[in-house]
Amino acid sequence: xxxxxxxxxxxxxxxxxxxxxxxxxxxxxxxxxxxxxxxxxxxxxxxxxxxxxxxxxxxxxxxxxxxxxxxxxxxxxxxxxxxxxxxxxxxxxxxxxxxxxxxxxxxxxxxxxxxxxxxxxxxxxxxxxxxxxxxxxxxxxxxxxxxxxxxxxxxxxxxxxxxxxxxxxxxxxxxxxxxxxxxxxxxxxxxxxxxxxxxxxxxxxxxxxxxxxxxxxxxxxxxxxxxxxxxxxxxxxxxxxxxxxxxxxxxxxxxxxxxxxxxxxxxxxxxxxxxxxxxxxxxxxxxxxxxxxxxxxxxxxxxxxxxxxxxxxxxxxxxxxxxxxxxxxxxxxxxxxxxxxxxxxxxxxxxxxxxxxxxxxxxxxxxxxxxxxxxxxxxxxxxxxxxxxxxxxxxxxxxxxxxxxxxxxxxxxxxxxxxxxxxxxxxxxxxxxxxxxxxxxxxxxxxxxxxxxxxxxxxxxxxxxxxxxxxxxxxxxxxxxxxxxxxxxxxxxxxxxxxxxxxxxxxxxxxxxxxxxxxxxxxxxxxxxxxxxxxxxxxxxxxxxxxxxxxxxxxxxxxxxxxxxxxxxxxxxxxxxxxxxxxxxxxxxxxxxxxxxxxxxxxxxxxxxxxxxxxxxxxxxxxxx
Numbered sequence: 010x011x012x013x014x015x016x017x018x019x020x021x022x023x024x025x026x027x028x029x030x031x032x033x034x035x036x037x038x039x040x041x042x043x044x045x046x047x048x049x050x051x052x053x054x055x056x057x058x059x060x061x062x063x064x065x066x067x068x069x070x071x072x073x074x075x076x077x078x079x080x081x082x083x084x085x086x087x088x089x090x091x092x093x094x095x096x097x098x099x100x101x102x103x104x105x106x107x108x109x110x111x112x113x114x115x116x117x118x119x120x121x122x123x124x125x126x127x128x129x130x131x132x133x134x135x136x137x138x139x140x141x142x143x144x145x146x147x148x149x150x151x152x153x154x155x156x157x158x159x160x161x162x163x164x165x166x167x168x169x170x171x172x173x174x175x176x177x178x179x180x181x182x183x184x185x186x187x188x189x190x191x192x193x194x195x196x197x198x199x200x201x202x203x204x205x206x207x208x209x210x211x212x213x214x215x216x217x218x219x220x221x222x223x224x225x226x227x228x229x230x231x232x233x234x235x236x237x238x239x240x241x242x243x244x245x246x247x248x249x250x251x252x253x254x255x256x257x258x259x260x261x262x263x264x265x266x267x268x269x270x271x272x273x274x275x276x277x278x279x280x281x282x283x284x285x286x287x288x289x290x291x292x293x294x295x296x297x298x299x300x301x302x303x304x305x306x307x308x309x310x311x312x313x314x315x316x317x318x319x320x321x322x323x324x325x326x327x328x329x330x331x332x333x334x335x336x337x338x339x340x341x342x343x344x345x346x347x348x349x350x351x352x353x354x355x356x357x358x359x360x361x362x363x364x365x366x367x368x369x370x371x372x373x374x375x376x377x378x379x380x381x382x383x384x385x386x387x388x389x390x391x392x393x394x395x396x397x398x399x400x401x402x403x404x405x406x407x408x409x410x411x412x413x414x415x416x417x418x419x420x421x422x423x424x425x426x427x428x429x430x431x432x433x434x435x436x437x438x439x440x441x442x443x444x445x446x447x448x449x450x451x452x453x454x455x456x457x458x459x460x461x462x463x464x465x466x467x468x469x470x471x472x473x474x475x476x477x478x479x480x481x482x483x484x485x486x487x488x489x490x491x492x493x494x495x496x497x498x499x500x501x502x503x504x505x506x507x508x509x510x511x512x513x514x515x516x517x518x519x520x521x522x523x524x525x526x527x528x529x530x531x532x533x534x535x536x537x538x539x540x541x542x543x544x545x546x547x548x549x550x551x552x553x554x555x556x557x558x559x560x561x562x563x564x565x566x567x568x569x570x571x572x573x574x575x576x577x578x579x580x581x582x583x584x585x586x587x588x589x590x591x592x593x594x595x596x597x598x599x600x601x602x603x604x605x606x607x608x609x610x611x612x613x614x615x616x617x618x619x620x621x622x623x624x625x626x627x628x629x630x631x632x633x634x
Contacts, residue, residue, distance in 0.1 A: 257421040317358050
């Protein structure tokens, strides 16, 4: 079939930027993208261009007005910043003046501190002298008291000596009585120790018999545990055999299922072979219809190719305008929307181009399709033959699987019998082991009871021995105490005699010391009067220094108040400057926004003008029409 007309209407591919990828489908109501008539699509594009020209002009006017208003706000905030700077400078001067006043106050405080320290030093010297005189007076007074105390103590010592003589006599009498009581306790303790040794020996014998029974019980328990362990192992082996039998049975079931599946697949393959033979007959009939479709596809291809060129040029315009708008921060969203519109136009242009190629290819390939369909029919008949061969192979494999399943079932039955034998043997050993373990535990309990009884007897014997030893020890201790008591009584009598002699000597010395202390007490009183005068003079000097410090502190506070006032002015000025800078920043942003709006208007107007131009270029006779 001739295809010369088809080749004449094909257009070369346009040089354009690759569109931004998009997954969004074109709106179903779009009068350009979804229009299949190229003349109607060009008319819609020209109308959209006129609308964009008007929109761009309006945007330029609005952007210019916004820029002028923002410039006025910017100048107002510059003046506000200048006022804040002047306030800051005035506050700085006030801060410096306050610092100088504080220095003056600190100097007065230092002078007052020095004056206070001098008075304090004089006062401390007076206090030290007064303290020294006070100590001398106290020492003289204490001397008088000590002399009187010494005389009184000497009289007390005489009375104490009489008491010691009486106590010594009583101690000697009590010591003689304690010696007799100690002899009785020693005899009682000796008898108790002998009885305890007999009971301790009986307890050892009882424990020996209990230990023998306990060891015999342990051996019996060990025998039972061994039988139980063997029973456990045989149970485990029986479970293993049962598990293996189940595995073989499951494997046999799988093979039977596999055989059934293979037979089912074989039947499906045979059905597919019959279907493919029927499909081959239908392809022979379809080949006759393809030549009739070639003419219709050629006419559709001409219209679709022109429509593709129109959409691709629109996409290039949208791509340029969208990228320019995206360079303006305030119009990034609008730029993205224009780019998206261009992407949709490019996609639809590619789609229309592909549709045109498809339509031309369908026209050119109608005859070739008929030949291909006849070739496919022959291939289908060949596939049907292969499917029948595969079905026969699957039937043979299914028969082999059924034979293997029968063999595995026989092996599983044998393993089940072995598992039953192991289970019966394990149950017998389990019963024997349980009985032996119970008998051994009974012997262990009997032995432990005997050991406990022997330990109790042994403990009673030891307790009696300890009690006897305690009585022996108590008797010995009592005799030692009695001996010490008699010795202490003799010492008390001896000390009483010496104490009476010392008391007489102390009374004589106390009378002599009493006369010396009166003269020392009079001299100390004069020294305290002089020291008190020094204390009063130092206190006056210290008070004058404190007054000077208070005056300096007042001056310091005045300077501090001046500094704080200046700092507040600086803080207020900082707030004003910050507000002014923020106002300048906001005004600058609005100026920039206005400029961006003007630029966006220019881009939009340019896009509309190019839409109109493309609509008239793609279809030259559109204007005349």
